[in-house]
Structure formats: structure tokens, C-alpha cells
Amino acid sequence: MAKARTVFFCQNCGAQSGKWIGKCPNCGEWNTYVEEIIQKEQSHSKQAFTPASDKPHLITDIIPGNTMRVPLPDNELNRVLGGGLVQGSLVLFGGEPGIGKSTLLLQVALTMNKMKVLYVSGEESQDQLRLRAERIGIKNQNCYILTETSIQNIFQQAEALKPELLVIDSIQTLFTGLIDSTPGSISQIRQCTADLMRYAKTTGVPVFIIGHITKDGSIAGPKVLEHMVDTVLQFEGDTHHIYRLLRTTKNRFGSTSELGIYEMTGTGLREVSNPSEVLITAREEPVSGVAIAAVTEGVRPLMIETQALVSTAAYGTPQRSATGYDLRRLSMLLAVLEKRCGFRLAAKDVFLNIAGGIKVEDPAADLAIVTAILSSGEEIPISPRYCFAGEIGLSGEIRPVNRIEQRIAEAEKMGFEQIFISRYNKKEIPKNNHIKVQTVAKMEEFFTKLFG
Helix, strand or coil: CCEEEEEEEECCCCCEECCCCCECCCCCCECCEEEEEEEECCCCCCCCCCCCCCCCCCHHHCCCCCCCEECCCCHHHHHHHCCCEECCCEEEEEECCCCCHHHHHHHHHHHCCCCCEEEEECCCCHHHHHHHHHHHCCCCCCEEEEECCEHHHHHHHHHHHCCCEEEEECHHHCECCCCCCCCCCHHHHHHHHHHHHHHHHHHCCCEEEEECECCCCCECCCCHHHHHCCEEEEEECCCCCCEEEEEEEEECCCCCCCEEEEEEECCEEEECCCHHHHHCCCCCCCCCCEEEEEEEECCEEEEEEEEEEEEECCCCCCCEEEECCCHHHHHHHHHHHHHCCCCCCCCEEEEEEEHHHCCCCCHHHHHHHHHHHHHHHHCCCCCCCEEEECEECCCCEEECCCCHHHHHHHHHHCCCCEEEEEHHHHHHCCCCCCCEEEEECEHHHHHHHHHC
């Protein structure tokens, strides 16, 4: 007879306690402990997946093998993963409901030509997946669909089928018979993920796991879930916009600063190979309050449009609002303009928007944001053929930024006539370029060159 007991788990870090605790001693969060009933099996014959035991080896005796990467038909996903899908890797794919997680991974499974893929769904029926597959387009005749939530049954089918790629949709719907708790609980998620990790490392089959997120944007389940997997991908975007952003928050086999951009269409998600074209609004004549920033996401240069609106404060306290940009950094830039440059913005409302619904963290956007703010405040339009790349310091100097060659090359490819950069980047300017490069060191010099 199995023995049942009550255990309390921390929803944030997965710590275990025999009683309820107000503050978790492990992570310091309050009111995160939940009660779960755990039933331990006396027999271990029902283990979900038991790999063969291994012996310890000297590190000098281990022969490093070539880490094989599986090239995916999706170039954006390839870039975010670091050049392809590593064999035996466990990838966690998180995002808001309806953002397109299942659509993207089903699209990948349907386009992996000559590769056996097992797509396991615990949320949709086979008929629903068939309808979505017809809308996307079936190109892979070796894509198998399994509607199952038991991790033991999934491993039985995978052992018989021997797939080359396994997709789980989603981890919150799976359960194991070794634990007597509901699917989606902390203990179930942790145990199922551990079984999938052992399966991936033992067989060498890469595994995609779709995970739900909570209302604060973090992946549902214990925090240890993100520590167990090899890669954590975050699918972002607004359901009211057609563009979706794929970011990496953890990657053991590549960079964590890459960005993939998709466009949601009626036939699935379309890769956006040149995002600079879709992030810049085409206008017939220049308008005030708009400036183009040359930023980078990882190694990819982007030309984005910054929009600012400066108006007299209608109410007592001036408003400061930023969409897609750090509000604290905006306050810092306004303080620099007020203190160092003499622009009176303390009694003005300042609203900032990054076009396209993306979030910018590159400090090189400072110069374009300041330009957009002054353009709106003084009602002076900026030429749409100008772009800017520079970080602004607290003393009013324009600091250099990295990857200036890629930024200049992207601006030249997009047809810009002038780019304003820091004078301290002068040594890195390529010689054979057809765009006029303006170098400035102080804000006063920049305003003189731009506005005359």
C-alpha cells in the first residue's frame, strides 16, 4: 500500500517544507507555499524512464565529441538557438496564451523534411491539430501526432517510434503515476521535466517543451524548471499587433542576446528577415518628434523608429510615459537635457513610444530619443534619411557604442544619407562607405550640427 503524506512546496523556487511557512527561507518570497499530497510508491518498477548507469571517468580521459546541431528550416529560430538545435538538448518554450507557441512548434515539426517528429499534445485533439496543420501546410510526411498526458505512455510510444525530435505541448498538462498530485502542480512539473531531461540526454533526441506563464510573465511552475533545461526561449508580443519577438533568456549552447522576429499571418508565422523595413513607418513628408535609432539585438543591427510627444502639462504634475523603453532612463535623459543643455522640460509632459511594439534596451538609442524629444518640443522635423547611434552620459558627453561597423552598414543598406555617432567611435568607421558619418562628442556640438 502506498504511503501518502502532505508536503508544502514553494511556487517560486520549488523548496520543500513539512509545514506552511509565510516567508520562504530559500528564495525570500512571501506567501508562495502551497500544499500538495504526495504518494510514494513502494516499488520502483513503474519508473518513467530509467537510463543505464554510468561509471565515473577522469576528465583527461574523456574524448570531446563534436556537438551535432540539427539545422531547422526556420532561420529565426536557428539564430536564437545559436545556429541550430543541439542533439540531446532540452528547450523550454514560454509565452502568453494565444501568442503562437503551439503554432510555431507545429510549423517547425511540419517543415522538418525527412526527419521523424513526434508532436505530443495534452491540450488539443487530433482533429484540431489536423485543421491547424492544413492551414499551415504539411511538408513533412513523417510528423506523428500523439494526444496523451501520461509521461509513462509517452515514453512507451517514443521508444517504439524512435523519433528524431520530440515536442511536448505542454508541460503543465503532463503527469506521472509516481506522484499522487494533480497535473500542473509543482511536484508533477518537476518530476516530468526530470524524466524528459533523462530521456533527452540518454537517447540524444532533442526535446521542445511548451510552458505556460503566470500573470507576472514568469514561466509557471517552480523556478528550478528553468535551471533544469538547457535553453529557455520567451515568445513575446502583443495580441493586438502582428509581430512576435523570440528571445533567449538562457542558452547553454549559444548567446542569450539574439532576437527572432515573426509576423502572424493566416497561414502561420512568417519569418521577418529584414525587420528594419517593418519597424520604420513610410511617410511622404517629415514630421516632428520622430527619429531613427540604429540599435543592435545580439549581433543583429536594427533600425527602429522612436516617437516622442512633448506638450505643456495640462495638470499640475508633468507626466512621463514610455512604451518599449525604460522609464527611469528616460527620466535621466530629461535631467541631462535640463541640467547640461538648458532645455526647460520640467513643466512639460513627455511621452515616448518605440514603434512596432518592441522593447529597446540598447543604450545606443539615447541619441535618437533625445533628438525625437527636442524635435517635438521645438516643432522642428528631422529628415527621415538621418539616423543616430550614441549613448549619452550624465555630463552631456556622447559615449561610444559597440558594433558601430554593423550599424553603419545597416544604415547604408537601408538608404540613409547621414548617421550621427560618437567621436570616440571614429577609429572604427569603415573607409569604403557611401553614407555620410557625422561624429560628435558633446550634446552642444550635436545640436549645432543637427539644427544649425
